[in-house]
């Protein structure tokens with residue numbers, strides 16, 4: 125059956141539906157897992173290439189797809205399927221906006237500990253597929269650590285589940301981890317189940333502006349402080365400018381613990397609100413992420429000739445600039461300290477976005493198995509996956 | 510096999526190749542002793558490079574291989590192949606690097622779980638996942654099983670604490686899977702794959718800072734229902750303890766007989782709750798916990814490490830202890846949503862009475878991970894079979910309630926036949942796509958996890974119709 129015959133809403137695509145410059149022919153708007161499968165089967169029959177889309181906030185990230193005929197828009201799959209509050213578990217459709225999810229969970233005093241900032245329209249599926257880390261990854265891990273079950277649809281229309289709705293579960297391979305951060309190149313995430321956390325009794329931030337040279341040592345001391353910060357972030361709006369540092373404490377006795385952290389920093393104030401830049405992606409046409417062993421913080425601060433924001437304790441920072449990013453020099457410097465540099469977004473087509481990856485051969489084989497026809501966002505990911 | 514053995518001798522030092530039948534038999538099973546097979550040959554490599562060469566040789570000969578750490582697995586994951594090579598990591602026990610500034614350690618796969626903690630404890634660090642077998646089990650085995658421990662309620666499992674693994678792929682290539690690398694999360698897929706995606710040869714683990722305060726509480730309740738209510742109330746109050754363990758009367762009786770743990774007499778259930786973290790936080794949570802456990806007829810609080818160990822002693826001995834009250838037993842491992850615990854425990858009780866088989870319940874109550882110990886007398890004809898029936902029915906209960914057939918012991922050979930009850934054919938086929946990507950020839954620990962191997966050459970047909978989970982009504986049940 126062709127796309128027009130399967131009974132799923134399909135409309136003509138326009139410029140606004142482009143995936144990093146590639147304008148698809150149609151936009152399909154499935155409303156159920158079965159409809160996603162029907163769309164993908166029809167695309168398989170006609171060899172149409174597909175890119176899934178959620179809130180569309182990151183369609184310009186990563187590389188352009190080699191081809192894109194159909195934008196699979198998940199915005200109509202926006203149901204919160206079940207919130208089992210007593211089990212601290214939630215299951216949602218991929219198109220559910222993260223804001224709506226957060227609001228529903230907050231009603232029951234719970235949260236998904238993934239710092240997606242409100243107001244951008246990011247969806248559950250997009251957040252998983254882009255796999256970005258937020259400040260509290262230091263304590264809770266990233267999306268892959270909080271995802272406990274998924275339903276995915278493969279390029280041939282196969283519907284598959286892994287995991288489940290219990291946190292502790294080692295039955296079978298964890299497809300959820302594989303799909304997290306896969307940028308829509310393995311298949312479509314249709315539903316996801318997460319473990320939740322109770323909203324903390326209190327939150328306090330210690331906000332300071334230590335001497336830039338002191339930042340690595342201060343961060344290292346905070347990382348091992350027994351007052352247990354949930355996050356430590358720095359923000360440097362200009363290359364040679366001052367560095368702001370903020371540490372978050374959550375839970376009971378937050379005030380006293382924040383005070384203990386303030387003493388470690390040696391300056392600063394304790395506040396009930398985060399600084400405005402907290403957990404936000406820094407502005408700039410080109411955005412790169414450095415991941416590194418935390419002790420390399422000093423080296424990264426020095427090597428980055430740009431604005432920069434992120435976590436010196438998790439070893440993750442976003443570098444943003446409107447100018448050309450000297451990727452190879454930067455990468456060389458960071459790799460020397462055991463780190464990596466990935467260019468998340470750039471207008472430049474000739475940049476090596478990903479750098480060397482030891483397991484690229486295995487990744488290629490995974491892609492070949494899951495999407496032998498190369499129809500799922502081909503070329504958008506590492507090594508042209 | 511003879512040719513292969515000769516080739517192995519040319520690759521490895523003489524004492525690294527075992528062919529003596531008596532010695533081979535010492536490797537015939539893991540912690541699950543009722544599955545046995547004598548390995549074709551056992552090798553004890555000393556380096557990753559040697560493992561890679563052994564695996565390449567297996568590929569040349571088309572012979573399967575099975576990795577083995579300490580052999581404490583409880584699902585037959587390390588069950589050898591008579592026609593294959595058993596690769597034992599016992600000679601790879603070096604801690605290669607302790608890097609406190611980056612809070613991590615790099616270790617060889619044969620290093621025991623506890624050895625990592627012991628190496629850094631004095632500096633105020635530890636390795637968080639703590640399976641009860643931690644004195645002996647290897648970190649390679651932990652990676653393969655994605656092992657948990659009593660404290661995984663708060664701290665998570667092996668997968669949340671491993672930063673990188675160097676692996677030998679099933680085709681014999683040395684590859685590093687690193688959380689820092691861009692691309693697919695193959696590290697996440699590898700951890701918990703039970704040795705079916707290759708052999709881990711070097712593991713980078715995250716070290717955690719020792720918490721400032723630890724408070725361990727033993728609460729004795731008249732009934733298991735009261736204990737269960739307390740668990741729900743703790744979670745409902747927004748407290749995430751490091752551990753919440755529960756034991757029923759029968760398992761308390763066994764522990765008493767084995768280690769004289771002196772738990773309060775007459776308890777229908779005991780809860781062990783451990784709170785840890787910043788002192789100020791632990792103090793406030795403890796005050797709250799005391800209120801929540803008001804139904805307990807006795808509440809003990811450990812004053813120090815010795816008293817804490819005394820409280821844990823009964824729980825930690827529980828598996829072995831049931832040997833004191835029963836000639837034979839099956840250790841089951843299943844998971845249910847925490848809120849289904851009361852219903853599931855009642856159903857287990859019914860099963861137990863119906864089949865005249867005693868079941869002692871020990872479990873990680875905080876995350877709904879049950880370890881029912883199904884007791885039977887292997888000298889009485891028919892009892893073993895009845896125990897099997899009860900044990901299997903408990904897994905069905907777990908699936909029915911939306912849980913899992915294994916929370917930490919893995920699928921191995923033991924539970925592969927239950928996989929189709931939990932997953933549909935498409936689910937299993939899709940998982941096997943990963944297997945085919947890593948191991949197209951199916952040589953790495955074949956016959957484990959999946960009930961039927963997928964022929965990797967076959968082109969997957971498009972399956973039509975309703976998903977089996979939906980058809981059976983389970984998908985709507987959530």
Ligand SMILES: Cc1cc2nc3c(=O)[nH]c(=O)nc-3n(C[C@H](O)[C@H](O)[C@H](O)COP(=O)(O)OP(=O)(O)OC[C@H]3O[C@@H](n4cnc5c(N)ncnc54)[C@H](O)[C@@H]3O)c2cc1C
Nearest residue numbers: 178179180181182183246247249250253254258308313405
């Ligand atoms: C710490 C943190 C800070 C953030 N800060 C900002 C910020 O400052 N500004 C901002 O705009 N956002 C921010 N976000 C939000 C977030 O990064 C993205 O908005 C989100 O990852 C993308 O969601 P989306 O629904 O818009 O995805 P889309 O942009 O629609 O898609 C992103 C990618 O995922 C793929 N994809 C989408 N849905 C699926 C699916 N169901 N299955 C498979 N693949 C899929 C797409 O093909 C695409 O490659 C932040 C998130 C975090 C965690």
Ligand SMILES: Cc1cc2nc3c(=O)[nH]c(=O)nc-3n(C[C@H](O)[C@H](O)[C@H](O)COP(=O)(O)OP(=O)(O)OC[C@H]3O[C@@H](n4cnc5c(N)ncnc54)[C@H](O)[C@@H]3O)c2cc1C
Nearest residue numbers: 578579580581582586640641647649650653657704709917
């Ligand atoms: C008394 C007792 C208590 C236990 N308590 C717990 C507990 O609390 N929590 C828990 O999770 N488990 C527990 N277990 C189960 C067991 O200890 C764990 O599964 C452990 O991780 C197995 O480690 P091992 O070194 O003994 O592995 P083995 O039994 O030797 O092997 C287990 C599996 O790992 C594979 N494997 C081993 N090494 C490697 C490697 N280097 N690379 C790839 N694959 C490899 C094997 O092929 C096999 O499939 C317990 C077991 C016992 C006997």
